[in-house]
Amino acid sequence: MKKEDMIVRDNREIAQDIYEMVLEGNLVGEVERPGEFLHINTSRHSVPLLRRPISICNTDKQKRQLTILYRAEGQGTRLLSTYSTNDTVDVLGPLGNGFPVGDVSSGETVLLVGGGIGVPPLYDLATVLREQGATVITVLGFSNKNVVFYENHFQKLGDVYVSTIDGSFGYSGFVTDVIDQKKLSFDRLFACGPVPMLRALEDKYPNVKGSLSLEERMGCGIGVCLACVCHTQNDPDGSDYRKVCSDGPVFPWGEVVL
Amino acid sequence: MKKEDMIVRDNREIAQDIYEMVLEGNLVGEVERPGEFLHINTSRHSVPLLRRPISICNTDKQKRQLTILYRAEGQGTRLLSTYSTNDTVDVLGPLGNGFPVGDVSSGETVLLVGGGIGVPPLYDLATVLREQGATVITVLGFSNKNVVFYENHFQKLGDVYVSTIDGSFGYSGFVTDVIDQKKLSFDRLFACGPVPMLRALEDKYPNVKGSLSLEERMGCGIGVCLACVCHTQNDPDGSDYRKVCSDGPVFPWGEVVL
Amino acid sequence: MSRVNIDLPGLSMKNPIMPASGCFGFGEEIGKLYDLNELGAIALKATTPQPRYGNETPRVAETASGMLNAIGLQNPGLEKVITEQLSRFDTIETPLLANIAGTTMEDYEEVAEALSKTGKIGALELNISCPNVKEGGIAFGTDPQLAAELTKRVKAVSNIPVYVKLSPNVTDITVIAKAVERAGADGLSLINTLSGMKMDRNTGKPLLANSVGGLSGPAIKPIAIRMIHEVRHQTELPIIGMGGVSTLDDILDFIIAGADAVAVGTANFINPFVCLELSQALEQSLERQQINHLYDIRPKEVHLR
């Protein structure tokens, strides 16, 4: 983990309010697994005060560069969208545990399911899995056509199914509808997206091998403040817990309460 | 008075921590007299929260431009120094009453005394007085050589004497020392600078015709909040007062308590 | 009926927005910038029986997302307020909320009685919470019994509704709120400023001449919201909410938390047009979202009035 002023190499809108930012710095050398995240200080003053957790979408260790995708929505992310090339950003990272790609054997079929702004970490994940010889199927869900992104990127790595809730792009409905419709079968499932999506997947596949990546409001991002805890599913006295920032954000299927 | 997003046309360091900024906007058309000031919001967020009062140093109504000079010192002015050409700045102004240039007749000799960052408004003042046919003598005091600015500008408008407290540039000592040494004589005195300087001048010339420009910490800048009041000299029951922002910042010689 | 008009005791407001006391003077300066009829109401600067110069300068200091002030209730005194300030509003329909302050109960009574008799004031706002004057005011704001007695006495001499402006510098603001409610207050204003201090590193002493000042601005908004929420669940009185309001979202937050109207203080110093702009933005926003009335944005259980 490093705290570094990373250099912005690019920052552009790739879909409605969705930005792709390329950052350069030594921190890239420490990224180990897809699913790790950065904790970004979007200002040099005290408004906004807290850092923003954003997943690493892709890394290029040789260039010392990584890519993040974010939705400019609240105060911090909107501010981030105003950064220009060659500006520096105060970044803490890489943080979190990432997806257990080491568990995946060559030849396995892995289903990746991403919803909205949960899609970014899956891109790095798909890349690594392919390199490891796995077959990757990706199902991406967005709310509508205007906020669809990266479907072409994923297409280079395997079959891709995109759905939108309003049907304005790709299949109509939720990601689970597409999985049903297409009768997708797989050996392992990795998912990242809104909690209702994750819950629907867990209900549908209670016993699948896999992991999911969670979001929670954070303070420190490094396990100190206990802002980001969640309950574990198997916890009789209610005192057991996981920290999303340092025990997660990726958890084994069925480990934590969604 | 306008609230306007003015466009930065230039912003450069002209002496140590002293910046010259050129701003363009319709507000320039409302400037009436030298000594008026702008109230500048140096950020779009709440840190710093309050506006900063900065004197208008020069106006060019045809170009809709004005110049300000400021010392980058605290949080707000340091932030101002980071603005680039074509950025916009949130400005309220022009505010305050300015120097009573209408009182000055052609042929009068006017002594302008400026100290440190009190010098800027005198430049516009000198220009106008010259246009009105007055003879202008300027005495400028700075703490040292590194922070001397605009002496060349003033030289085009009349005799200029520069002093520094440490003697590293021009005459050594305070402005009052220079006035003594050079036996300067004049019909009217306009001054702007630190309170000790203004007090020394008032003590020295209790009955001169003239005005001085005051500084005080401000809230609103428009006379609403009563942050910037000062006592009047002739005030038996202590309840009389002037607001520096709207009754001033320029006051007749001897009117207010320094 | 519009989407934004509201009726509070003594204040029939075309929209829920008013400048907060002390942040608008007596309307003279900002009245030159826009038509004061656009405002929901106007809270006037505190009036005391006699003229007051207030504290020495510096009177303001800046803090993170906030400011400290120690004006010290400077005002021209009751007589001049009536003769010189109130006539400005003769042609303006916006109801006035006259903020009154003093050192003794008699002071409050005197100002309340005289102002209510002018017929020009919609309601009174008892400032029992100014942290910047040593002699008094604040004691009435921290002691529920004193607050209640003062309220009773002022009510007895006033023929217009009386709001009590509460201090946030207390252990439990609901105790004071309930005390003044029982004593007959017609409404509450909250919050006044929090008592704070800034040091001057050059001198090693407090920066403000008065040492202590009142903290206002965005920094205090979470405290204001918490107190309004608490008070809303403990009294039936209408609440004029304030503390750090500067955007449309702030106004919605205050209304959701339980305020019935919203006052804007410090933000007027950064943008003298802010009250006008906010009232326009609020109406437009509700129209765009087709919300019939502002109060419809509240969750049901908060909708006490």
Added chain:
Amino acid sequence: MSRVNIDLPGLSMKNPIMPASGCFGFGEEIGKLYDLNELGAIALKATTPQPRYGNETPRVAETASGMLNAIGLQNPGLEKVITEQLSRFDTIETPLLANIAGTTMEDYEEVAEALSKTGKIGALELNISCPNVKEGGIAFGTDPQLAAELTKRVKAVSNIPVYVKLSPNVTDITVIAKAVERAGADGLSLINTLSGMKMDRNTGKPLLANSVGGLSGPAIKPIAIRMIHEVRHQTELPIIGMGGVSTLDDILDFIIAGADAVAVGTANFINPFVCLELSQALEQSLERQQINHLYDIRPKEVHLR
């Protein structure tokens, strides 16, 4: 003797900087980032007799120059703190300030006695000011009699100095400070967080699961400074000052205002290296200015200790 070392009861500090309780856990995570020996002291996360999960999430929310937290005293409980957490410090010389909390006086006694017996703790810090747990704690912090009695009882079972951490959510903090001083406290910590709230405009409800949270960060600094200044002039006890510290200037302000040491809370979340960086910056700054000792920056009249 260095320019920055200070001696407080139970805490022999190589510099005046310590992380504030709850903002550093039990040192596990930040201990991997830098050598904890560089710190003046370490305030540990609150310990209660039994393990606590704390409140539901969301537990944090952002405000202007501040944040709200409602962690709810989550901690592994006394037994595990002793067996699993304290051994981490066996090789570290930095003195520990153990923050203790509970619902009853017996809770505090139990934790105080057990922790002081470990021989690993320099001093205890009674958290009588957590605004985020309904059952207790905060009552001890707002009632001078209860605060004094608790202090006395904890002192009776502890063989190490006892600091009392005061709540800012009170009408007059000096009353509590004097009460615990008379009851035998060895020092004071102030301030804890201010009780605040943020609304969720989507639901119309408070954003935090616990509704109310504690406000910390730069926004509260002026309130902290004011309270420290007040308490400094009313008691002789050493003061650990905190509330919004994140820069070297903040530290100087707290020392000038009357704090004897400074704790850094929220700033650790923005920069986990902040305590280390501040302690280095402080020493360098005094050296550059040739100030022999930190306390020499205080104006004489503040220099009570």
